[in-house]
Amino acid sequence: MTQRTRPAPQPAGPRRGEARARRLARYREGAVTFALVAPSVALYTVMTVVPVGVAIYISLTDWNGFSEAMFVGLDNYWHLFDDPNSTSAWYVTAIVAVTGTVLMIGGGLAYALLLKERSRTNSFFRTLAYYPHVISALILGYLWAAILGTNGAINSTLKQFGIGPVGFLFEENLALITLIGVIVWAGFGFNVVLFVAALQTVPAELLEAAAIDGATKRQINLRVVIPMIAPVVTVATVLNLIGLIRTYDLVVSLTGGGPAGATQTYSFVILARSFEGTKVGYATAQAVFLMVVSAVLALLVTAMRNRQDRAATS
């Protein structure tokens, strides 16, 4: 006969209490996390998710901004490829974005390398480079139009010597070059600030070691400094590229998209042609397409950078 033994009774109260306390703590922690995150999520939802959702919906309609919107499926998106304004504007936008980014990154980097040491003179030149960035692009455009226009300051001066007028704003290719030049002038100061800040994080001992190993200044910059600040260059490239794809205000005030549409960027076409023509549905489809292209480009640049980083560390 076996004797049945009952398990000794456990002290249930304290253990249950602990479990409840842990659950409560987890619940509170979750609630705190939720309370901290909720405002940001709400703001992001209201400011970004909802507008993008509404934009995508509008892009699938023929809404003209006034009357009842009719669902037209992907018609607006197909129209992107047979609209002469859209296709020529993409060509201009690509030139502006790629050339502008290369010049702004290259120029900004060169300028930052020149001014990386701390001194009053360098501070002055850094401020000088950044200064245009704090002025509205619209104002800068009008300012440069007054300088470069047919009756502007430069052409008026040249006229005194019997030269010109130079077609900064009335010859197709030159007007595009002028637009890119003003964009680069206005925007590269931002890159200078980013790059100078990044350069100051490069450890001095690394530079010393390279110098002791016999590296020249050029080699130190190319092989040590630039790779060290590569993540910042990537961020600047993405920001510049996306910013330039959306170029609008300088076009409005400097060239008005002319001459003959030679400086009409995609954003200009969306706002000054499609939206003005009350084709809100189509303009929104153009804007959604622009957003997708910007996102894809940003991802591509970041992916390329990551791939290079992995290759460098392997």
Next chain:
Amino acid sequence: MGTLWRRACTAALAATTLVATATACGGGSEESSGSTTLRMIVNITPNLTEQYWKGLFAKYEQSHPGVKVNLELTGTISATAKLTQDLAAGDPPDVAQQITPTKDNATLFADLTGEAWTAETPLADQYAIDGKRYLVGVGSQIQSLVFYNKAAFAKAGLDATGIKTLDQFQDAMAKLKAAGYTPLQTAGQWVPGAQFSLLADSGVMTEDPDWILKRKDNQVTFAGSGYVKYFERYKGWIDQGYLDKSSLGVTYADGQTAFLDGKSAMYIMGSFFVPAADAAKKSDEIGVFTMPSDGAHPTGQVGNIANSYVVVNQSKHKAAAIDLVKWLVTDPAAIESQLAADGNLRKGFTYKMSSLGTEVQKILDAAPSLIVRSGPRQPIDGYSGELNTQVQSLFTGATAAKVAESLDKWWNSQR
């Protein structure tokens, strides 16, 4: 944990309140102490300046205590685009100037047909949509005009009354060039397209008033119509230096100033140029003749309603808005002020006109017809912008045939 919880709740509450407050502040229009504030979209031009509008509405506010009129300026976009933006933002104005309702958007505006006073306003029926009046105006403008520099014509030995055909117009330009003038003034921005339209439309549409209707039905094309002849002429004038290529780098205002300063000999523009000439005290030095053409002479005058107003249906103060519009288009002092400010005309109303203004009035009186591009005769949306781009491309090397073809391609691609 308790403290953290309280802080988190406080932060969340503060953030939510901030968002809610910002949202509350952003929407709705406030009524202060029983007064009505009317919001009105107006276009600012060299003639109708912000200062002018403020002065005009100050008079209304004086005679209508309790009503305040706030200007909404369009900035770099058109009045229609501004209204579209405001509607999309759920914040429409009460009244808008210079917006022409179409069949698609007419329901957006108050139907003023029941207001007896609208019947007496200029071009009210020409702009009606399905017999309903949504738009009322102060006067009318005419646009098929060539202004000329009297001194330049005298120097070149020209008599403006002898210019009736395009060949005579071209010969005059050759003589003016030889006399040392830029024969025809243009500018950048919207000017080349508008000037070309003023030049060609009076000829093409006097011959065929239904041309736009036919283009909409694909019965005619730019490449296969009278427009090609005008594109060819215009291109020839550019090539011969009658139009200065560098003018594309000049603003509308600067182009006008160049003509007023006597640097160029002729300027194609609407009757709204007259106040600018008056303000510059150059009216007596400038003459005007009707647009030459290869067809009938004189041609019909392309014209339009001037200083037009619509009341937005969603207005929270519709009665007050209609009352303001009534005042703008029926009050004699308000009418005369607006006519004079923009060089517009209205039967039965006179204002102290310069010699140039009087000449324009004579051209209107002699015109066989007024060609109004409204209702179904209004070109498709975006046409004026595309025409401007294409006309500018004549300056940068495109051929007349290419421009006409591109314009047809663009028109056909629009849905």
